[in-house]
Amino acid sequence: WPGAESVLSLDMLAPVVVAADDWVFTSGYTLSYPGSRDALADWIEALPAGIPFVFDPTPVIADIPGSTLARVLARTTWLSCNMGEAAEIAGQGDVKALAARLLAGHCPKADGVVIRSAAKGCHVRLADGSVxxxxxxxxxxxxxxxxGDAHIGAFVSALARGVQPFEAARYANAAAAISVTRHGGSSAPTDYEIQTFLSHAGGPQMGLHGRKQEVKRPTA
Known part of the structure; x- marks a missing residue:
């Protein structure tokens, strides 16, 4: 239900100071409200060039005017969405085609896009064409x-610590997997819980600065 976030102005957003090492995230919900979308889009466009901006259009994407959506996508550094939301932006197609069209035609400044597919994981395409x-x-x-919120939060957390995007996506998949084993929407796990989960899943874990650490299991 719309709350305080449904009525925003640039004066209200002015106290939000963005520092050099910050990341900025916006969901589509606030952009869907007539009383907030214009001010928030203006604020996003005015972000310093070096600040990474992450955008999740959310299921209300159809309620965001095309002009507003285009403005926000043009400033997006990382787009994270599901297949339905990707198709709403870029038209129908398989996940590879959608990811390519999102980068080529809608997110010109993006480092990459993430298309989430629930239990199947996610598809990641980088601006350099790596997939x-x-x-x-x-x-x-x-x-x-x-x-989805847990996935995005974990992905951004990993990127902000210097983890490479594909490994950050695996970390985010683990976070989302843990979150669905708990009741309620506020179910995102801690880094320790994610690392423990990954250690049991096998393969490399991530160190504090994004370096892979091989999991050593005790011998019988």
């Missing part, structure tokens, strides 16, 4: 509410 589909993790899901 990987990162598989998800098999868990017993209890509540999928908030899984």
């Amino acid at each position: 990987q589909t990162i598989p998800g993790f098999e868990v017993d899901a209890l509540d999928t509410n908030g899984a």
